[in-house]
Amino acid sequence: MTDRPIDLCTANGPGRPTGGRENRASDGRPRFIGYAGPSKIYLGLAAGLLGLGFPLWYALALGRPAEMPPLEMPAGDVRCVEDAAYMRAHHPRLLRQWRDAVVRDGLDSYVSACDGRKCPMSLTRTCLACHGEHRGFCDRCHDYARVGPKLDCWDCHLDPVAKGLSQNRRSQVLRPRMTELPTDSGTGSRIQTTLSIAPHQP
Amino acid sequence: MSECRRTFLKRAGCAALGAGSLPLLAAAGRSMAEIASQPAPAAKQWGLVVDLKKCRSASLRQACIEACHAAHNVPSMPEPRQKIEWIWSEPFGAVFGDQIHARTPDQRKTEPVLVLCNHCSQPACTKVCPTGATWKRAADGIVMMDMHRCIGCRYCMAACPYGARSFNWQDPRPYIANIRPDYPTRTKGVVEKCDFCAERLRTGGVPACVEAAASVAGGAGALTFGDLADPQSAVSQLLRQQDTICRRPSLGTGPSVFYIL
Numbered sequence: 001m002t003d004r005p006i007d008l009c010t011a012n013g014p015g016r017p018t019g020g021r022e023n024r025a026s027d028g029r030p031r032f033i034g035y036a037g038p039s040k041i042y043l044g045l046a047a048g049l050l051g052l053g054f055p056l057w058y059a060l061a062l063g064r065p066a067e068m069p070p071l072e073m074p075a076g077d078v079r080c081v082e083d084a085a086y087m088r089a090h091h092p093r094l095l096r097q098w099r100d101a102v103v104r105d106g107l108d109s110y111v112s113a114c115d116g117r118k119c120p121m122s123l124t125r126t127c128l129a130c131h132g133e134h135r136g137f138c139d140r141c142h143d144y145a146r147v148g149p150k151l152d153c154w155d156c157h158l159d160p161v162a163k164g165l166s167q168n169r170r171s172q173v174l175r176p177r178m179t180e181l182p183t184d185s186g187t188g189s190r191i192q193t194t195l196s197i198a199p200h201q202p
Numbered sequence: 203m204s205e206c207r208r209t210f211l212k213r214a215g216c217a218a219l220g221a222g223s224l225p226l227l228a229a230a231g232r233s234m235a236e237i238a239s240q241p242a243p244a245a246k247q248w249g250l251v252v253d254l255k256k257c258r259s260a261s262l263r264q265a266c267i268e269a270c271h272a273a274h275n276v277p278s279m280p281e282p283r284q285k286i287e288w289i290w291s292e293p294f295g296a297v298f299g300d301q302i303h304a305r306t307p308d309q310r311k312t313e314p315v316l317v318l319c320n321h322c323s324q325p326a327c328t329k330v331c332p333t334g335a336t337w338k339r340a341a342d343g344i345v346m347m348d349m350h351r352c353i354g355c356r357y358c359m360a361a362c363p364y365g366a367r368s369f370n371w372q373d374p375r376p377y378i379a380n381i382r383p384d385y386p387t388r389t390k391g392v393v394e395k396c397d398f399c400a401e402r403l404r405t406g407g408v409p410a411c412v413e414a415a416a417s418v419a420g421g422a423g424a425l426t427f428g429d430l431a432d433p434q435s436a437v438s439q440l441l442r443q444q445d446t447i448c449r450r451p452s453l454g455t456g457p458s459v460f461y462i463l
Contacts (some may be wrong), residue, residue, distance in 0.1 A: 103348045106341055108404045125384055156349060156386040 069144055072136030081112050081119055081126065095123070123157045133161040247343035248321065248398050249430035249458040250412070251440045254294075256424035257316050262415055263291050266316060266425070269414030273399070275387045277377035286368040288396040289318040289411055298461075300450060315461065316425075318411070319366040319396040320449060321345045323456030327358035327367065336393075343430075343458065344398050354391035363453055367395045398427075430458060 050057075080087050082094065098121035101107040110121045119126045131137045134154055142151050154162070257263055270276070270289045279285050295302050295311035302311060325345050328337050335351035336358050338344075359367045373390045381387065385401065388394050399409035407413075408427050415424040428435035437460075440446070446460040 099350060102404075103346065103350070104337075104339075106339065106344075106400060106404055122384070124386075152389075155389040158381060158383045158386065160383040 066144070069140050071140055072132060074130035074132070078130050079115070079117075080130070081110065081117070083114050086114075098123075123153060124160070128159060128161070134159045135162060246341065246432075247323065247430040247458060248403070249343075249428065249437045249460065250318075250398075250409075251426040251437050251444075251446065251460045251462060252316055253424050253426075253462045254313065254315060255462070256415075256421060257314065259418070259420060259424075260314075262418045262421045262424055263314060263316055265414040265418045265421070266411040267291070269410040270396070270399075272380070272382065273385065273402075273410040275374075275378050275382055275385050276394075277374035277387075278379070279371075279374070279377055281371075284369075284371045286370065286374065286394065288368075288394070289316060291315065292317050297449060298447065300452070301447065316411075317364070317366070317449075318459060319345060319398075320364055320455065320457035320459045321396075321398060322458065324454060326361040326363065326453075326455055330357040330361045332357065342403070344400055344403075345395075346397055346400065347394060349386070349388055349392050349394070352392040354393065356393060358393055363455065364449055364457075367393050369393050 082090075087094070098110060101110075102121050108120060109118050110126075111118050128134065134151075138153075139151055142148065267287075267289055271278075271287075274288060276286055276288055291314045293311060294313040294315050295306075297315045297317055321344055323338075323343070325336075325338055328345060331337070332355060333351045333353055335348045335353070337346060337348075339346045354369070356369055359365075359369060370388050370390050370392050375381070375387050378387060399407070399411075402409060409425075412425045412427045415421040418424075426436050426440055428437035430437055430441075432438060440462070441460060444462045446462050448457040448460050451457070
């Protein structure tokens with residue numbers, strides 16, 4: 001063995017001749033096998049980005065919003081418990097407040113923060129009294145907006161229209177029960193209620 | 203030198219112990235004072251007194267059960283093991299097993315008794331519920347169910363010593379003869395039981411079973427409902443005047459349903 005420094009490009013181990021071929025170009029620079037050249041790389045990158053960015057540029061260039069299905073709105077001149085903008089933005093919050101107030105706190109009525117009217121906190125008796133069948137309103141918008149896996153209120157709460165009840169029984173349940181209240185009791189907090197459990201007088 | 207360090211460490215230890223325990227003592231003193239100064243709770247506790255003699259009438263029991271089950275959309279399941287009941291009838295011997303002895307007449311043992319959730323003051327069911335779906339409502343003492351939270355684990359059914367709870371093994375809707383639209387049904391996988399007609403109490407009414415019993419001939423006073431916390435209420439007066447028993451008092455659950463012998 002000699003002390004000669006080993007050339008990494010040519011040293012293939014003892015007893016393994018290079019066969020007279022070195023991985024060097026004629027000017028002495030290392031040669032890389034399989035190098036495609038700069039133009040092909042940029043072409044490939046551009047094609048890749050174009051492909052990956054398809055959802056973005058396609059939506060920017062040609063996309064249109066999905067068509068909003070027509071909602072079945074209550075007929076006639078009815079006002080919701082709160083104004084439409086509040087309901088659109090916060091109906092889940094309002095319904096959760098109602099649920100907790102009724103089930104957990106034993107309360108009954110809700111006083112509208114916008115005009116002081118009073119109504120029972122009931123999905124079936126209050127909401128459906130105006131909105132009618134849930135399929136035409138709740139479900140349609142939730143499907144459009146892809147909200148949640150499924151709107152499961154109706155597994156337990158009844159939709160008298162969807163259940164095919166007679167007009168007579170339906171009207172017994174679904175008569176609108178909003179009542180006017182003196183305005184002083186209605187302003188201020190969104191949830192409130194008048195009622196608690198009255199003492200039983202036998 | 204070593205003696206010196208030993209004494210120093212002893213004294214330091216004593217001092218640390220003394221300084222450390224001072225806040226504890228102060229806290230203990232404070233909490234005792236707070237407990238002493240709290241006003242006695244003025245909470246209501248709804249209760250029911252059942253007159254066993256009047257419950258011998260089959261039509262009365264039937265009226266109570268039907269009124270309750272119709273009011274709450276309780277299904278009639280065909281499979282007995284899937285039965286769902288809020289109020290039902292059972293023989294005295296099964297309800298008051300610890301009141302039966304070798305010489306109890308058969309007539310007494312087989313006497314039918316109306317049973318329902320006892321709305322205990324120390325309910326075992328609420329303590330095991332992992333989601334808070336069942337709880338003792340502080341305002342009126344009702345052991346409530348929140349079907350939105352129930353995950354159907356049935357711990358409460360195992361914990362209840364009175365078997366007052368039923369489980370929905372399948373969708374109950376096909377088994378409800380006439381669905382009452384303004385009361386929700388339940389869904390598959392939740393536990394249900396009597397809630398003393400919380401929806402009727404909310405608007406000042408009385409439970410459906412109490413109303414139904416009173417409407418049957420001879421049923422006046424069969425079921426008496428009222429506030430146990432109020433010494434002037436009808437239930438409190440009955441409990442003072444009559445010989446009453448409740449189910450398994452030795453368990454310490456403190457039932458709110460009593461039976462006049």
